[in-house]
Amino acid sequence: MPLDTGAFDDGTRRGDFDSVKRPRLSLDPALDIGSALRAAREGLGLSLEEISETTRVRIRHLEAIEQTRFDQLPSRPFTIGYVRAYAKALGLDADATASRFRTEHPSPDDDELRTPVGVRHEPKGGHRGLILTVAGAALIAVVGWNVAQHVMAAPAPNRAAVAPSHAVALAQANTTSGGPYSLQAPLPAPPEATIPQAYVTPVVGADGSSNATQAVKPATPPPATPFVAQGAIYGKASGASPLIIQAKKSISLEVRGPGGVVYFARQLAAGEAYRVPALPGLTAEVSNPQSAELYESGVSRGPFTQAQTPLKTVG
Secondary structure, eight states, X not given: OOGGGSOXXXXXXXXXXXXXXXXXXXXXXTSOHHHHHHHHHHHTTOOHHHHHHHHOOOHHHHHHHHTTOGGGSSOHHHHHHHHHHHHHHTTOOHHHHHHHHHHHSOOTTHHHHHSOTTOOOOOOOOSHHHHHHHHHHHHHHHHHHHHHHHHHHSOOOOHHHXXXXXXXXXXXXXXXXXXXXXXOOOOXXXXXXXXXXXOOOOOBOTTSOBSOSSOOOOOOOOOOOBOOOOSOEESOSTTEEEEEEEESSOEEEEEEOGGGOEEEEEEEOTTOEEEEESOXXXXXXXXXXXXXXXXXXXXXXXXXXXXXXXXOOOO
């Protein structure tokens, strides 16, 4: 059965082959993660068909995990979910198995994350650049000091010599204008300095008339956006919560429960949606939060604000 039509079991309701308690196993540290899972499965006498029936993971995906052909699997969150489900079906520690998978097969971005930020491994050069910088700074300082000394040593202007020239200029101006200077009328105040008109409080008369020239209407809140199906809707309608997650653009969506149990994992195309089951402690993880919109009781609550978001489905 395809992964997107069911939920990974949490180990409490497996098939008949899980009804008998099995001893706690551990993966062989000498083997890679895929070979160690295959060895543990064969040691329990289980087939890939039985593991696929329990985990709801296709057999070809389980074979790709055992043969470490991870390029034939969906995106990395899906692959980690498959590994966790496989480990649970064998009675292994799912968290430890997923951690070992991440260690043996890190994502392409892990190297960049491990590299210290700001560290550049470059060969050491000579001190020629530093010497030129220091010499240039010293030259600028010497030139600035000489200019400051020259300005400070310049003589102050002679006030006695300036006064007669100013008097001559005033006399010439009076002669050409025909008399002494006269002050002009003051300029009007600028527009921003004018006094605004007094505010008149609107008053409604007995006949219902108002002295207000314009009535201010209260702001009306925008209408709520209803949910409109634009593609396939995954998840059963029976037992579903009021929450629906719809993809505005193509995204990968994974819904997990307590203990990392994966209930839904799929690449949603634009317009496709998923009904969230009415189960406690669910968490949704999306590849692009702005492209995933959450609806509650058929009304939009807006796009996701972060990659991992807890979902309140009951209570």
